[in-house]
Amino acid sequence: MKVLVAVKRVVDYNVKVRVKSDNTGIELTNVKMSMNPFDEIAVEEAIRLKEANKVSEIIIVSIGPKQSQETIRTALAMGADRGILIETESEIQPLSVAKLLKEVCDQEKPELVILGKQAIDDDANQTGQMLSALLNWSQGTFASKLEIEEDKLLVTREIDGGLETLKLTMPSIITTDLRLNEPRYASLPNIMKAKKKPIEEKKPEDFGIDISPRLTTLKVIEPPKREAGVMLESIPQLVDKLKNEAKVI
Amino acid sequence: MQKYEAPIKDIEYLINSVFKINNYSNLDRFKKINPEITTMILEEASKFTQNVLLPLNQSGDSEGCKFEEGDVKTPDGFKEAYNTFIKGGWSSLTFDEEFGGQGLPTIIGVIVSEMIVSTNMAFGMYPGLTQGAYKAIEKIGNSEQKKLYLPKFSDGKWTGTMNLTEAHCGTDLGLIKTKAEPCPDGSYLITGSKIFISAGEHDLSENIVHLVLARLPDAPTGIKGISLFIVPKFLSNDNGELTDKNNVKCLSIENKMGIKASSTCEMKYESATGYLLGEKNKGMKAMFIMMNEARLGVGIQGLGMSEVAYQSAAEYTKDRLQGRSLNSPVNPELPADPIIVHPDVRRMLLSVKSFNESARALSIWIALNIDIAEHHPDSDTKKNASEFLALMTPIAKAFLTDTSFENVNLALQCYGGHGYIRDHGMEQFVRDTRITQLYEGTSGIQALDLVGRKLPQDMGRLLRQFFHPVDKFIKENISDKDISDIIMPLAKSFARLQQASAWVAENGMSNPNEAAGASSDYLKLFGIVTLGYMWAMMAKTSLSKLNEKDSDKQFHQDKINLSKFYMNKILPETSSLLSKITAGSKTLMSIESSNF
Ligand SMILES: Cc1cc2nc3c(=O)[nH]c(=O)nc-3n(C[C@H](O)[C@H](O)[C@H](O)COP(=O)(O)OP(=O)(O)OC[C@H]3O[C@@H](n4cnc5c(N)ncnc54)[C@H](O)[C@@H]3O)c2cc1C
Numbered sequence: 001m002k003v004l005v006a007v008k009r010v011v012d013y014n015v016k017v018r019v020k021s022d023n024t025g026i027e028l029t030n031v032k033m034s035m036n037p038f039d040e041i042a043v044e045e046a047i048r049l050k051e052a053n054k055v056s057e058i059i060i061v062s063i064g065p066k067q068s069q070e071t072i073r074t075a076l077a078m079g080a081d082r083g084i085l086i087e088t089e090s091e092i093q094p095l096s097v098a099k100l101l102k103e104v105c106d107q108e109k110p111e112l113v114i115l116g117k118q119a120i121d122d123d124a125n126q127t128g129q130m131l132s133a134l135l136n137w138s139q140g141t142f143a144s145k146l147e148i149e150e151d152k153l154l155v156t157r158e159i160d161g162g163l164e165t166l167k168l169t170m171p172s173i174i175t176t177d178l179r180l181n182e183p184r185y186a187s188l189p190n191i192m193k194a195k196k197k198p199i200e201e202k203k204p205e206d207f208g209i210d211i212s213p214r215l216t217t218l219k220v221i222e223p224p225k226r227e228a229g230v231m232l233e234s235i236p237q238l239v240d241k242l243k244n245e246a247k248v249i
Numbered sequence: 250m251q252k253y254e255a256p257i258k259d260i261e262y263l264i265n266s267v268f269k270i271n272n273y274s275n276l277d278r279f280k281k282i283n284p285e286i287t288t289m290i291l292e293e294a295s296k297f298t299q300n301v302l303l304p305l306n307q308s309g310d311s312e313g314c315k316f317e318e319g320d321v322k323t324p325d326g327f328k329e330a331y332n333t334f335i336k337g338g339w340s341s342l343t344f345d346e347e348f349g350g351q352g353l354p355t356i357i358g359v360i361v362s363e364m365i366v367s368t369n370m371a372f373g374m375y376p377g378l379t380q381g382a383y384k385a386i387e388k389i390g391n392s393e394q395k396k397l398y399l400p401k402f403s404d405g406k407w408t409g410t411m412n413l414t415e416a417h418c419g420t421d422l423g424l425i426k427t428k429a430e431p432c433p434d435g436s437y438l439i440t441g442s443k444i445f446i447s448a449g450e451h452d453l454s455e456n457i458v459h460l461v462l463a464r465l466p467d468a469p470t471g472i473k474g475i476s477l478f479i480v481p482k483f484l485s486n487d488n489g490e491l492t493d494k495n496n497v498k499c500l501s502i503e504n505k506m507g508i509k510a511s512s513t514c515e516m517k518y519e520s521a522t523g524y525l526l527g528e529k530n531k532g533m534k535a536m537f538i539m540m541n542e543a544r545l546g547v548g549i550q551g552l553g554m555s556e557v558a559y560q561s562a563a564e565y566t567k568d569r570l571q572g573r574s575l576n577s578p579v580n581p582e583l584p585a586d587p588i589i590v591h592p593d594v595r596r597m598l599l600s601v602k603s604f605n606e607s608a609r610a611l612s613i614w615i616a617l618n619i620d621i622a623e624h625h626p627d628s629d630t631k632k633n634a635s636e637f638l639a640l641m642t643p644i645a646k647a648f649l650t651d652t653s654f655e656n657v658n659l660a661l662q663c664y665g666g667h668g669y670i671r672d673h674g675m676e677q678f679v680r681d682t683r684i685t686q687l688y689e690g691t692s693g694i695q696a697l698d699l700v701g702r703k704l705p706q707d708m709g710r711l712l713r714q715f716f717h718p719v720d721k722f723i724k725e726n727i728s729d730k731d732i733s734d735i736i737m738p739l740a741k742s743f744a745r746l747q748q749a750s751a752w753v754a755e756n757g758m759s760n761p762n763e764a765a766g767a768s769s770d771y772l773k774l775f776g777i778v779t780l781g782y783m784w785a786m787m788a789k790t791s792l793s794k795l796n797e798k799d800s801d802k803q804f805h806q807d808k809i810n811l812s813k814f815y816m817n818k819i820l821p822e823t824s825s826l827l828s829k830i831t832a833g834s835k836t837l838m839s840i841e842s843s844n845f
Binding site for chain 1 (some may be wrong): 254257285289296297333336337338351582583584803
């Protein structure tokens with residue numbers, strides 16, 4: 001069984017992002033980039049399935065600028081088998097990503113696609129669901145546990161107030177939540193091996209997909225600065241303020 | 250707060266733009282890497298060190314190692330971290346592929362070591378000592394010894410130690426008393442006591458291989474009668490399967506100032522089985538073969554500590570609000586400005602930062618020469634690199650660690666009184682760094698090595714390995730107007746170094762006390778000029794990068810500014826050092842010992 005894992009190159013989660021001075025977006029020049037943390041979990045899950053002999057091949061797909069190759073390479077160093085880069089310098093929104101991934105699925109015919117539940121740059125949380133609709137495959141989102149039972153998938157999902165377990169008929173789309181696993185560190189020998197693993201390079205046009213954005217960003221601004229606090233003299237004063245100014249009690 | 254982010258961009262700048270390691274692709278080991286692979290290795294190393302080692306740094310310090318009936322327990326989390334470390338292949342980064350290593354260039358090893366030290370110096374001691382033992386056996390062991398021990402060191406299942414010091418001798422190893430009695434089967438029985446043995450006992454690995462200096466019954470007295478032995482904690486068969494416990498015991502561990510998570514052990518050998526490593530009575534020579542790398546390793550500890558202290562301080566000075574900028578408030582809406590606006594705080598931060606970046610350049614330059622000295626096909630190039638290493642080793646060891654200790658203190662100073670409080674982690678940096686000036690030969694001993702051994706060697710031949718490239722660089726660039734405010738001060742301080750070298754050579758010849766009395770100042774002068782040269786190289790690189798289309802202008806402008814800071818605020822110290830050196834040793838020796 002083949003697994004496809006989609007990974008996105010995003011601003012590293014440690015970076016304190018800054019808004020561009022013209023409010024068109026986030027400052028990206030010279031900012032450290034790395035693999036979306038939810039996607040790392042997706043890669044890890046695929047590798048664990050392979051180590052358990054449930055999966056024969058892991059294909060990594062990334063859509064984005066040329067440097068996304070490094071992100072694919074990181075997944076290969078963790079243990080995936082080969083990569084596909086769909087290179088584009090333009091802004092790419094969830095629907096376009098889902099359409100491109102559908103094309104890749106049509107060619108590669110995986111039985112399972114694992115994605116992060118969202119990317120930490122735009123937090124859209126849409127691609128997996130859209131892909132499932134486009135392919136008309138079953139979906140298990142926000143997975144915190146995944147098991148393969150013969151030709152069925154058992155997916156434990158994190159939902160409000162608890163956990164839900166679904167039994168899915170494959171082929172399926174899974175999106176990962178934080179608690180699914182803890183991604184491994186790539187070992188040095190695997191980093192060296194990753195150098196030799198193939199990465200196929202494509203363009204969105206090769207699939208005949210129009211990726212022009214359907215949504216327009218009007219402006220991006222910093223959250224309002226927190227005002228400096230005031231020191232109060234006494235508890236009665238606090239109660240008074242809570243009652244009359246904040247009107248919360 | 251202890252804060253660390255691996256300086257990957259600076260490292261890439263040094264290896265790709267300043268030292269252009271692409272030019273060395275004729276060396277086998279460099280064929281394995283390219284900029285992309287290097288970045289991946291660095292990023293993976295930074296993930297491991299930041300996420301696994303750094304969180305154990307303060308807890309490891311407060312917990313320390315525990316001694317229980319001969320066993321040593323490392324702090325909570327160390328064993329798991331060590332397992333992750335060896336599983337990742339980090340234990341054998343630069344070891345030969347033939348023995349299960351990754352066969353990567355020393356440069357990569359040195360860079361990763363710096364990250365390990367910055368995030369957890371005490372943890373780094375265990376693999377650090379193993380690396381020393383690996384190198385010793387690799388260079389002087391026979392083929393069976395290599396086959397047995399090296400793969401075990403590579404996969405981290407066994408660790409190594411260096412047993413030199415005894416209670417009555419640390420610097421003067423000629424006084425060693427530990428005895429080795431030959432047995433009929435070719436092995437030896439080792440008897441004696443060693444102290445201060447790092448990683449002598451611990452719970453990270455299944456076996457510990459001690460390299461022990463001892464004396465044979467018929468050995469000449471003094472340093473010429475010392476031999477080196479392999480004494481494993483557990484004996485094994487040829488396949489490396491453990492058999493019997495050897496007669497080696499850890500009697501206690503030291504309660505010490507810093508690196509508390511690294512065990513410092515008192516070892517007792519009672520007719521323990523040992524195997525001769527290298528030739529009889531040539532133990533010190535054997536030790537010196539691996540000394541270059543071990544001493545550079547300690548220099549790197551200095552750099553790593555200075556880096557993490559700097560990062561932790563820089564962060565704090567941007568947040569801590571005290572006083573107002575003397576020009577105009579930068580934070581009018583808040584009650585005070587961040588302390589980074591104050592010139593004196595900047596003096597402290599920049600002193601440390603300008604050291605770190607140039608010391609890193611130096612360590613990469615040295616590492617590159619280690620690779621050349623070991624692997625270059627051309628024998629002259631190889632020899633030049635070895636001479637360069639012999640010269641620079643004492644400087645890297647003593648100058649990087651002495652300055653680092655000043656630096657971690659400056660970083661603590663940036664925290665004010667909060668630096669003195671344990672929770673912030675700054676005082677740990679001071680305590681941890683202090684040992685680097687002591688072990689592997691004190692700073693004073695490094696200075697003596699420089700003036701007593703390295704300077705006079707072949708009539709000053711070694712000096713050429715540094716003087717020639719610097720001289721050439723200055724001549725090539727002195728008339729370049731864009732960089733003259735950097736080259737001029739370098740040229741002047743270089744002239745001072747030449748003058749001091751001549752003074753030491755001349756006066757040391759007639760009275761050795763003159764050379765010895767000047768030695769520490771001379772080494773410091775040498776170190777300051779060396780880093781000045783590193784800064785001039787970086788400034789030149791960045792100047793040309795500024796003119797490139799897609800370059801990161803801010804990054805390169807900062808390098809040039811920092812280079813100027815170094816030339817203006819650090820390099821002038823060479824004047825006072827030259828005065829101190831040429832004042833001679835008379836005043837040092839004129840007071841009777843009994844009057845102290
Ligand atoms: C935490 C820790 C870990 C250590 N780990 C190890 C280890 O793993 N293996 C090991 O074998 N040892 C180890 N050591 C020992 C260490 O290497 C020695 O302590 C060090 O070499 C100095 O020796 P000493 O303590 O005997 O000092 P001494 O030799 O007594 O020196 C005292 C002072 O005199 C100066 N001095 C001595 N001789 C001269 C001279 N000829 N000219 C000028 N000045 C001189 C020294 O510079 C120093 O300032 C460790 C020590 C510590 C504290």
